[in-house]
Amino acid sequence: MKGRIGLGIDAGGTNTKLVLVAESGRTLAAAAIATSPGSGPENFVRRVVKRARALEREARLRAPRACLGIAGDVDVGLGCLRRSPNMRALEGYPLGRALSRALERPVAVHNDANMAAWGCYAIELGRRRPTVVGLTMGTGIGGGLILDRRLYTGATGSAGEIGHARVAPGGELCGCGALGCLEAYAGKFGIARLARRIAEERPADGKRWRERLSRGIEPLELARAARRGDALALELWRRVGRALGVGLVNVVYLFNPDAIVLAGGVAGAARFFLGPVREAFRGESFHAPFRRVKLHLARGAELGARGAALYSLEE
Amino acid sequence: MKGRIGLGIDAGGTNTKLVLVAESGRTLAAAAIATSPGSGPENFVRRVVKRARALEREARLRAPRACLGIAGDVDVGLGCLRRSPNMRALEGYPLGRALSRALERPVAVHNDANMAAWGCYAIELGRRRPTVVGLTMGTGIGGGLILDRRLYTGATGSAGEIGHARVAPGGELCGCGALGCLEAYAGKFGIARLARRIAEERPADGKRWRERLSRGIEPLELARAARRGDALALELWRRVGRALGVGLVNVVYLFNPDAIVLAGGVAGAARFFLGPVREAFRGESFHAPFRRVKLHLARGAELGARGAALYSLEE
Numbered sequence: 308m309k310g311r312i313g314l315g316i317d318a319g320g321t322n323t324k325l326v327l328v329a330e331s332g333r334t335l336a337a338a339a340i341a342t343s344p345g346s347g348p349e350n351f352v353r354r355v356v357k358r359a360r361a362l363e364r365e366a367r368l369r370a371p372r373a374c375l376g377i378a379g380d381v382d383v384g385l386g387c388l389r390r391s392p393n394m395r396a397l398e399g400y401p402l403g404r405a406l407s408r409a410l411e412r413p414v415a416v417h418n419d420a421n422m423a424a425w426g427c428y429a430i431e432l433g434r435r436r437p438t439v440v441g442l443t444m445g446t447g448i449g450g451g452l453i454l455d456r457r458l459y460t461g462a463t464g465s466a467g468e469i470g471h472a473r474v475a476p477g478g479e480l481c482g483c484g485a486l487g488c489l490e491a492y493a494g495k496f497g498i499a500r501l502a503r504r505i506a507e508e509r510p511a512d513g514k515r516w517r518e519r520l521s522r523g524i525e526p527l528e529l530a531r532a533a534r535r536g537d538a539l540a541l542e543l544w545r546r547v548g549r550a551l552g553v554g555l556v557n558v559v560y561l562f563n564p565d566a567i568v569l570a571g572g573v574a575g576a577a578r579f580f581l582g583p584v585r586e587a588f589r590g591e592s593f594h595a596p597f598r599r600v601k602l603h604l605a606r607g608a609e610l611g612a613r614g615a616a617l618y619s620l621e622e
Numbered sequence: 623m624k625g626r627i628g629l630g631i632d633a634g635g636t637n638t639k640l641v642l643v644a645e646s647g648r649t650l651a652a653a654a655i656a657t658s659p660g661s662g663p664e665n666f667v668r669r670v671v672k673r674a675r676a677l678e679r680e681a682r683l684r685a686p687r688a689c690l691g692i693a694g695d696v697d698v699g700l701g702c703l704r705r706s707p708n709m710r711a712l713e714g715y716p717l718g719r720a721l722s723r724a725l726e727r728p729v730a731v732h733n734d735a736n737m738a739a740w741g742c743y744a745i746e747l748g749r750r751r752p753t754v755v756g757l758t759m760g761t762g763i764g765g766g767l768i769l770d771r772r773l774y775t776g777a778t779g780s781a782g783e784i785g786h787a788r789v790a791p792g793g794e795l796c797g798c799g800a801l802g803c804l805e806a807y808a809g810k811f812g813i814a815r816l817a818r819r820i821a822e823e824r825p826a827d828g829k830r831w832r833e834r835l836s837r838g839i840e841p842l843e844l845a846r847a848a849r850r851g852d853a854l855a856l857e858l859w860r861r862v863g864r865a866l867g868v869g870l871v872n873v874v875y876l877f878n879p880d881a882i883v884l885a886g887g888v889a890g891a892a893r894f895f896l897g898p899v900r901e902a903f904r905g906e907s908f909h910a911p912f913r914r915v916k917l918h919l920a921r922g923a924e925l926g927a928r929g930a931a932l933y934s935l936e937e
Binding site: 556 | 704776778780799868873879908911914915
């Protein structure tokens with residue numbers, strides 16, 4: 308088993324990252340191209356293949372297998388994207404087959420949050436914890452599940468949709484149309500709305516935020532403000548933490564994981580929102596599962612692409 | 623594989639059931655004894671062994687393996703009950719080892735809701751659906767998970783605690799001390815409290831219930847009233863259904879199961895509470911997982927003991 312390498316490809320709506328990764332998880336070479344889904348699936352495959360070949364040539368390496376992680380609802384059996392709001396043009400196209408043929412090796416296709424969760428399990432936690440729930444906190448909130456050391460994807464490949472589990476039934480409107488999803492409180496748009504609500508409740512603090520809030524504020528900006536000690540921003544992250552606390556309490560009761568790993572840009576503000584999560588865990592009377600679970604912040608970069616590269620070696 | 627039989631033992635706080643089951647799931651012989659946990663673990667083991675031997679003698683059968691399903695937090699590796707509020711006297715005793723020695727065969731020990739879920743998967747659904755969430759609706763709400771045809775129990779054996787996932791954060795007080803657990807709305811005590819609340823809201827309807835409500839009404843009584851068309855009872859089950867709807871929407875987003883099986887006494891009132899659950903499922907914009915999941919009502923009896931018998935053949 309030692310010495311094998313994997314090729315991982317992580318396709319988001321904007322960029323597609325390519326990495327060659329050693330079995331240890333170490334990145335040996337990396338590159339990126341624009342995804343440009345609008346130019347069509349054949350064009351996407353051609354550009355990915357060209358960049359992957361160049362990457363292997365430059366690194367003087369060849370991965371025997373590859374895996375593509377892609378944002379959206381994936382049919383793993385057919386190796387295609389069933390549905391992806393940001394990459395409509397790639398839907399239904401046999402990406403796995405086309406990539407396998409052009410790269411002359413097996414190429415699997417998986418959901419990107421699942422591959423990031425595999426990266427959390429295999430790289431961040433070194434496979435030391437058998438059951439890991441990975442959350443990718445970015446524009447939306449993705450989830451991936453490693454249960455008893457195996458990727459679990461459910462009956463239609465949509466297991467682990469933690470972003471749409473309810474944390475406040477009847478509460479804030481989510482982009483999916485439902486009320487009270489975790490994403491409506493801890494996704495990018497939910498966070499901006501929470502900031503506006505707090506600014507309205509606290510006109511004195513809110514005044515200095517008004518202009519920025521009306522433009523649609525980024526979580527990163529609110530994390531910086533919290534670092535400066537801004538009262539509005541600190542209150543915002545406390546509320547994000549309370550919503551996340553409800554969601555993760557439910558995750559612990561249902562999955563009883565060894566670890567929950569938080570990855571993605573929003574996880575960078577964890578020091579401001581993890582307090583209420585830990586407080587929620589301490590308040591539960593079922594001690595064993597809450598004492599066992601480790602809350603881990605992902606430090607590594609490109610966990611999606613690197614997770615895909617390592618997962619290609621599993622199958 | 624054909625022709626094997628298993629011995630299943632299902633120990634609740636009051637009664638312990640014993641069954642010999644064919645690999646098909648058919649019950650070949652059955653018996654029951656009082657659990658009487660207060661008489662101590664050695665006494666419990668002695669009586670179980672005596673009854674199991676008599677059962678096999680009467681049936682002229684011998685199961686090569688047995689499994690005990692027991693209500694509480696089970697350490698599967700040690701074969702003992704870590705914690706069980708109704709069977710304190712059996713906590714910490716090596717039940718698996720003692721039963722194995724006396725019955726001269728391997729005896730595994732598992733949580734009873736997990737064994738009932740195995741019965742749902744193997745008997746009710748004939749192993750045709752690989753991923754099954756089983757809910758046992760009785761005094762409390764237990765859950766068991768069969769994921770990709772394997773029993774999943776989590777890092778400390780407490781996965782599937784659906785009864786304590788939040789369906790209304792900040793809502794009604796649960797026996798566990800938290801606010802808004804599913805059990806606080808759809809467990810026996812939660813149902814009785816909901817009935818009292820509705821009686822208070824609707825004094826005209828509530829009057830004829832007052833006396834029964836003050837005694838602590840049973841779910842069975844409220845199911846009978848609903849069958850008679852009683853307005854208070856019908857409203858009660860609608861509210862139970864709305865709470866269960868939130869809980870099961872979360873279960874679908876997290877596990878994406880092929881089937882959810884409802885078992886236990888309270889599931890007998892399903893025709894009065896399944897409407898709001900189906901409505902909640904129809905309202906979700908992620909169609910694939912909600913179209914796939916089958917809501918199934920368990921028809922078979924003794925799924926806990928029979929599930930344990932069949933599970934003994936798995937290991």
